[in-house]
Amino acid sequence: MNSFLPFIVFGIAISLLSYVFSVWLFRWVKARHSDNKRIAEIGGFIREGANTFLKKEYILLAKFAAVVTALIVLFLPKPLWNGQPSGNIMMACA
Numbered sequence: 001m002n003s004f005l006p007f008i009v010f011g012i013a014i015s016l017l018s019y020v021f022s023v024w025l026f027r028w029v030k031a032r033h034s035d036n037k038r039i040a041e042i043g044g045f046i047r048e049g050a051n052t053f054l055k056k057e058y059i060l061l062a063k064f065a066a067v068v069t070a071l072i073v074l075f076l077p078k079p080l081w082n083g084q085p086s087g088n089i090m091m092a093c094a
Contacts, residue, residue, distance in 0.1 A: 034040050072092040074080050080088055 034043070069092045073085070073088050075088075076091055077087055
């Protein structure tokens with residue numbers, strides 16, 4: 001564990017730095033004003049398309065996660081019928 005400590009600290013630092021940068025970038029973009037109605041209309045279309053895509057993506061991800069969770073509960077670390085189910089349930093929750 002001790003030999004991995006620099007990598008863990010570096011990973012956390014980069015994650016925090018990227019979060020701060022994304023907040024700054026979001027605020028910078030939101031501060032830009034569009035006086036052109038056509039650009040605002042196109043932006044609305046892009047927003048609507050992105051939201052539709054994300055909704056479909058999250059539905060697919062939820063189905064995938066449900067299947068993987070069921071497989072973990074049934075088979076990992078031991079098949080459910082060979083022992084205590086608490087280990088399998090804890091692994092599925094993790």
